Amino acid sequence: MLCGSSAKRLDDDFGFDPGLTMASASRSSQQTYENFWKEYYARPRSTWENDIQKRIADLMKLPDNWDGYNSPRLREDVVNFAWTVMKQLMHPQAPSPQVVPSSGGGLQLEWHEKDIDLEVNFTETYRCELWVDDHRTGTCVTKMLTNEFPDLENAILLLTTR
Amino acid sequence: MPSRIDDGTIPNVAWLLRRIHPLQVVMDKNGGHYRPSSAAFKDPELSVDAELVLHSLGFDWRFSIQQHPTHSLVKFMAKAARELQLPVVLDELPDNKSHTLVLGKKTSGKANKLRDSSSWVRCLPPSL
Numbered sequence: 001m002l003c004g005s006s007a008k009r010l011d012d013d014f015g016f017d018p019g020l021t022m023a024s025a026s027r028s029s030q031q032t033y034e035n036f037w038k039e040y041y042a043r044p045r046s047t048w049e050n051d052i053q054k055r056i057a058d059l060m061k062l063p064d065n066w067d068g069y070n071s072p073r074l075r076e077d078v079v080n081f082a083w084t085v086m087k088q089l090m091h092p093q094a095p096s097p098q099v100v101p102s103s104g105g106g107l108q109l110e111w112h113e114k115d116i117d118l119e120v121n122f123t124e125t126y127r128c129e130l131w132v133d134d135h136r137t138g139t140c141v142t143k144m145l146t147n148e149f150p151d152l153e154n155a156i157l158l159l160t161t162r
Numbered sequence: 163m164p165s166r167i168d169d170g171t172i173p174n175v176a177w178l179l180r181r182i183h184p185l186q187v188v189m190d191k192n193g194g195h196y197r198p199s200s201a202a203f204k205d206p207e208l209s210v211d212a213e214l215v216l217h218s219l220g221f222d223w224r225f226s227i228q229q230h231p232t233h234s235l236v237k238f239m240a241k242a243a244r245e246l247q248l249p250v251v252l253d254e255l256p257d258n259k260s261h262t263l264v265l266g267k268k269t270s271g272k273a274n275k276l277r278d279s280s281s282w283v284r285c286l287p288p289s290l
Contacts, residue, residue, distance in 0.1 A: 062185075066183070067183040067186075068181060068183070068229065068230050068233070069209045098188045098199075100185060100186050100188060100199045101185055101186070101201065102201040102204050103186075103201060103202050103204055104204055104205035104206060104207075106204070110188060110200075112189070112191055112192050112193075114192075116192075117192070117274075119200060119270055121201065121204065131200075131270035131271065135192065142271045
């Protein structure tokens with residue numbers, strides 16, 4: 001019988017691959033997984049980098065009293081610090097933040113998406129404040145960060161992978 | 163130098179008006195609407211206009227933006243600031259008798275609570 005003959009060949013012939021066996025599927029998925037990461041990291045640079053740089057370039061042109069409330073212009077050292085931190089922490093696929101000047105000085109990056117409100121406000125070099133509100137879990141975290149940023153990194157990762 | 167003590171001159175139910183610069187209007191994708199960034203509420207000497215003083219002088223919220231036609235405007239009650247232990251002090255200026263200060267350090271948590279307490283009087287979406 002055709003049916004029996006076919007079954008026998010599956011058992012006996014290692015090289016036989018009708019394209020339906022688990023071995024084939026496993027090999028295929030492994031290859032796809034590897035290719036996925038190769039392609040993942042070989043993609044063109046993410047848009048957030050360009051978005052932030054362009055926005056910061058615009059914000060650096062703001063004069064003193066830019067908001068009509070006597071806020072000072074952005075400090076170059078604070079902006080550079082913010083940029084350095086974000087370049088280290090941002091995943092290539094991370095969504096672009098909205099970049100906002102703070103009243104009273106400072107630079108704030110914020111995201112409001114995927115049921116997360118994430119804000120990081122840079123006020124001095126080596127000084128920024130993290131605020132994360134996760135609507136799904138109901139957790140809200142405020143933390144002052146100086147030179148270690150695992151909380152910010154985790155928040156960005158959550159935002160990227162959710 | 164004006165007194166920095168909150169003597170209750172501005173009552174709890176008074177609306178305080180705060181301009182929002184176009185760069186501080188952000189998109190809230192969670193809610194699908196524009197919102198003022200909390201960055202607009204972080205000045206340790208947060209300038210606002212007391213609406214009841216404006217009314218007593220025959221003005222309204224338009225006074226607050228007359229020199230800043232591209233700005234948006236929000237309002238929140240003095241009570242909201244005081245509940246965050248932020249003093250509210252009338253600080254008259256020669257050209258603005260309604261000028262008021264919300265004093266004190268605004269952490270991100272406090273700034274966001276102030277923002278949550280505020281509502282749009284006028285919202286101009288930022289130009290893209």
